[in-house]
Amino acid sequence: MQNFKIPGDIVFGENALSHLTTLKGNKAMIVTGGSSMKKFGFLDQARKYLEDSDFTVEIFDGVEENPSVETILKGKEAMLQFEPDWIIAIGGGSPMDAAKIMWAMYEHPEVTFEYLGYGENFPKLRNKARLVCIPSTSGTASEITSTGVVTDTKNHVKYPISSPEIVPDIAIIDPILPSKMPKHITANTGMDVLTHASEAITSTGASDYTDALAIQAIKLVFKYLPIAYNEPDNIEAREKMHNASAMAGMAFASASLGISHSLAHKIGGMFGITHGLANAILLPYVTQFNRKSTDKVDWIERELGIEDFPNAIKELNKKLNIPLSFKDTEGFGLEDNKKFYEELKNMSVNAQDDPCTLTNPRETNPEILALIYEHAYKGEDITK
Template sequence: MSIMRFSVPRDIVYGEGALAELAKLQGKKAVIVTGGSSMKKFGFLDQCQDYLSQAGISSIIIDGVEPNPSVKTVWRGAEAMINFEPDWIVAIGGGSALDAAKVMWCFYEHPHLKFEDIIEVGSMPALRQKAKFIAIPSTSGTASEITAFSVITDTENHIKYPIVAADMVPDIAILDPKLPETMPAHITANTGMDVLTHAAEALASTAATSFTDPYSIEAIRLVIDNIETAYKEPTHKEARYNMHNASALAGMAFTNASLGLVHSLAHKIGGEFGVTHGLANAILLPYIIDFNKQYTNKYQLVENVLGINDLAETVRELNRALNIPTCFKDCDEVDFNEEKFTEVLARMSKRAHGDPCTLTNPGQPTVEDVTNLYRKSYYGE
């Protein structure tokens, strides 16, 4: 049996008011990386800077990280870090901000590298020569605050690259459920179903172990029990707390067990059409659970533990309750033009089959399998 590794942040600080942990840091300079205006609008950036100031740490803000962070944005942030020379990098916001900050961190520490130098698993050099990393999620979804993963988009070639490096696991994850209370309902739905996808894929992964399965199962339970309440009642404290914790638990599972075809297909259809990652996952998940059942009994395990009849049908029921369409053809977030879908299908299927997440999917899916899954999830078959 091969030697395995289980890696999570050294410290996970969770609960309402956890943001105040920043006041306890030791250092001189910090860069705060964030996305759009929501963290500023709701006062969280000011709180971060106030807490850092209490710790005697001066800080600057790198903002404007887009929903699908690009290579260009990563380089812009890295250059700001090189000029400011922080010893702490604090990423706050959605998964995109956290993902971008991780790779900015890499290029801050190793400015001689090119983006193509780090896209292969195991190719990133050691970090923490100049700075440590803190991740503070504002959404209960990507679990980037827990994981060794980052997804960066090559906008010129319409490809999303999942970057995997053990050193990108943050030093500290701060889970304050006050932050996700500010999410709009559709973001709560999309990010929450992203959590469910992480947990379900980690559970079925060929790299799953007795270390990762309990986290997967508990995350699935928490999502099923809480996502509708969080969607309908955004300030419901218990539901928000449970969904935020579920995201981290699923992250603990998938960063150590990896993922599967849902993410492979979501990465590539996201790159082609610009659809939100969590929404793509939600649409794809039931189709791929049904496909994977011929290769694994792990879904039956969670069904038995949680007392549900069919995990794929439970996902469909949740999607309906959250107003998530059953197929891409009916999705109006972006223009899923049928002519373009047909045009890119072969290329998209080949790229999805070559995605690193495919390696740990149950069975040995072929390019033809991927093509059929894209067709089913596009037309709702």
């Protein structure tokens, strides 16, 4: 038996942010990241909508790109002091992920971070507050999903925490917000959408419901991501990508993912490479590896009317100025192959233990994952 769970309300389209005026309550805490939501006026707009509805509003900002355990604990304490009945997460995947875990720890101050890592133990929420997620990027789909990713900065490991309890109550999908994304973030987050959809299709947990959403998301990405990248103010392209992100999120939230995400989590935790970029580089090679054990890649090719899906992913990366190998990335220390090979075994062992590996269509072990890492590092196709 399978389960398909999404937020109770999904509000989308231009000016969907105004849906905040319909909330009923007394106190709202807005959780956000850096300065972009403030810079472009979205933070003030969200606050005004809430205050116009008689909410007292407090802001918890400064959630970093990879939210840490320390930040989660600070947010927990802020919520315990303020006692909100609504938590409003606005921004990229990081503040949304952080808000989910802060929420759980606010409602259950006694639980530990380690305890939350086991889904079957996850405590019941909505005793004190409910959650609204408002994405500013078209990629993570955290506004739809049951997962929050937190980084242990001391051990350089990312932990995906998952439970149906942290699926947001309301997702507000307004295309005006992502229209302010820089081009490289549009590219990286858009490729994360493609990875979510592709891995949901090839996952051993796929179903008719998830396949329908995921294949449409893939079609939207190939058509509209290059437009959104080259024409940032094209609202139609932004809306289509924002919808594709949410649809891919609905798919993988039920079907789960595969080893592209397992590998991306670990190389991201070790080197700080952004998640979407890591997935963009890994996906062609992972797809080449996985197609030996699933007919779903052939199905994607028939649906898209193309002959080689992994090559089509590479061509899309080129259009978005994304490198085809880790050694060609800049700013993460991966140009130094000595450092990469020093960490290769540890990353591969950790990736094998990642929850996303469980639903990969082809069996793996740390040695196989190390070989996939090497192919993606060098930009060499996988033919076996």
